[in-house]
Amino acid sequence: MKLYLDPGHGGSDPGAQGNGINEKDIVLDIARHLRDILSSDYKNVDVMMSRSNDRTKGLQERTNEANSWGADYYLSIHCNAFNGSAQGYEDYIHSSLSDSSQTAAYQDIMHDEITNVNELRNRGQKKANFHVLRETAMSALLTENGFIDNEHDAALLKSPSWRREVAQGHVNGLARAFNLERKQDDPSTIFRIIAGSFEARANANERVAFLSSEGIDAFVDSITISGKLWHRVQAGAFSTRENAENHLNTVKNAGIEDAYIVSESS
Known part of the structure; x- marks a missing residue:
């Protein structure tokens, strides 16, 4: 399956703006997560991104590239803006x-999987x-992932774990559809x-204590990312993704909704 993945806008075109964030940055982060999950978890998937960094690219250039490459599906990632009240x-x-077209059938699946995880209206x-x-x-879908000028939606858009979860929702849809x-x-x-990942060690220790009170073993693992020290709370390590996902649900059900999985080679 050949996916052309198109994070909207970029470079001199910021897209929608609001609450201190730009659409071009949010959708690029979602798209990168989407690409990485597909590449690490699924067989026989080729992903071409219209842009993998912050650069300007015209609409015609994007669609010409997808058509020339012979993509099986075109997925364009966006977020919205209106008047601050829409969400x-x-x-x-x-x-x-x-409504009976193949593209509509794909849309049905994608919509179901994305709305299952995105916490948006x-x-x-x-x-x-x-x-x-x-x-x-080829069949194409454009997703509008929240309103950047709405306070509720923007709070989600600013969350790195939410953007990972939305990327996973898109992946779940693609996996079902194809x-x-x-x-x-x-x-x-x-x-x-x-x-959880914290700048302050005390906050990480507090999270570990909370998890312990819920019967979940955890510890603090300090890690340096881009020259900055973070105190990461690890709540389990598994040799299979299935077991990790099952435990992730346990952690989320305990109230840590922004928990996530990282895969690392030993």
């Missing part, structure tokens, strides 16, 4: 397509005459549950 998630296919499945939906030779096959776990890979 929620919606997605689009081209307005010329019927569901604004529904829609159609529009957007360039990236009209000029693509019957993607998961890779077998590499015996050398360890899947760690991260239940």
Whole structure:
């Protein structure tokens, strides 16, 4: 399966703006997570990104590239803005397509999986005459992941763990829609549950104490990222992703909703 992954805007075009953040930065982060999850977890998936950094790229250049490459699916990632009061998630296919089309069937699956995890108001499945939906030779979907100028949605958009979760929702949809096959776990890979990452050691210790009160073993693992020391709370390590995901649900059910999995080679 060949996926053309298109984080909207970029470079001189910031996209929607609000609450101190730019659309171009939010959607790039979601798209990078999406690419990385697909690459690490699924077989026979090729991903081409319209941009993997903050650069300017025209709409025609994007669709021409996808068409020339022969992509099987075009996925464009965006977030919205209106007047500060609108909020929620919606997605689009081209307005010329019927509800019985293959593209609409893909949209049904993608919408179901993304709204299952994104904690946003569901604004529904829609159609529009957007360039990236009209000029693509393959099925295409454009997702609008919250309103950047809405205080509720922006609080989610600012959360790194939320952006990872939304990326995972997109991946779940792609896996269902295209019957993607998961890779077998590499015996050398360890899947760690991260239940918080803090600049202050005291905050990390507080999280460990809370998890202990919920019957979940955890400890603080300090790590340097980009020259900055972080105190990471680890709440389990597993040799299979399935077991890690099961324990992740336990940690989230205890109230740590921003917990996530990192995979590391031993």
